[in-house]
Amino acid sequence: LxxxxxxxxxxxxxxxxxxxxxxxxxxxxxxxxxxxxxxxxxxxxxxxxxxxxxxxxPDRIEAGTYLCAGAITNSSITIKKANAVHIQSSIDKLEAMGCKFDINRDEITIHPIGRLKPVSLITTEYPGFPTDMQAQFMAVATMAIGESVIEERLFENRFMHVSELNRLGSDIWLKGSIAAVRPVAELYGADVMATDLRASSALVLAGLVANGTTNIRRIYHLDRGYDNLEGKLSSLGADIQRLSE
Structure with a gap:
């Protein structure tokens, strides 16, 4: 105007x-x-x-998060009305970790194949790897067979989820803007706290594969970026429910 x-x-x-x-x-x-x-x-x-x-x-970060849910649980998940071009960098990294994909015009299906391979990624501007997928991939990397390296180049203090993932049994080390995610045999349920939107989804992903019950507090962060995440994951077979705080 x-x-x-x-x-x-x-x-x-x-x-x-x-x-x-x-x-x-x-x-x-x-x-x-x-x-x-x-x-x-x-x-x-x-x-x-x-x-x-x-x-x-379509929300490319929401779509990428559900692809990560398939990867971390070694499950096939089909996402409808998704644009693969918009999340190509995430698909590329999941393929590097061993996942397979069927991609149609507006539908993406992920087919994980056994234990995930480690990955190295650097967040950058679109069409590079998005910082808003960094936390989710860190959760996925905890299930890889080797050490993954994640470098955050866009924002400071973007690793608030690391200490909470470590509460679940992950082995993540930080040095400045770089995180090293070392392999562990399994994760264990625990009480953790969400610090922001993407940290919330990362903790949910980790909770899907943790042995035991994971309770995530301050989950209201999720509502800024996901529509009924727990309901959609529940429809896929996850044992997940939202409780009032």
Whole structure:
């Protein structure tokens, strides 16, 4: 709605940003550079926009989390209405760990094959590996046969989940922005605390394979990024329920 031209430099290139730009463009605004790090917008000088009905793209982090659920439990899971292109970096890392995939137009099926291989990953900007999948992959890496190395390059203090995963029996060591996830025979149920959205999902994933009951407090963090996670996992056979705190 501004007067003149606005240029956004170092813009995020995530699919969500691209779709927002497309929505504005379709409403009558001239937008250039969609999907790139430099976006130029020709203002409409407060002229009303004419928005149309749109279909929101699938949540790529939610889809990636369910793929991790299949990997960590050595189970086949099919995710419908998912865009594989948007989570290709996560699929690539799971394939490196030994998982197999069937990918159709809007459907992804993961087929784990036995014990997972260790993985090395570095978080970076899209289309690289997303920082919002780092915690989930750390949980998956606890079940690998060797040491995995995870480097967080986007945010500080992004390893708050490590101490809680270690409460469940994982063997994770930190040095600055790098985490080493060493193999363990199994995880054990314990009382743990979620510190943020993605840490919450990582603890849920670890709890799926832990021996015994895992109680996760402050699970309300999940609701910012997942719709009925416990219900969907329960429909797949998980013994999971939400209790009031």
């Amino acid at each position: 501004a007067h003149g031209t606005t240029t956004i430099i170092n813009s995020a290139k995530e699919p969500e940003v691209a779709q927002l730009c497309e929505m504005i463009r379709d409403a009558g605004v001239v937008v250039e550079g969609i999907g790139t790090s430099t976006i130029t917008i020709q203002g409409t000088a407060q002229k009303p926009l004419e928005f149309k009905d749109i279909e929101i793209i």
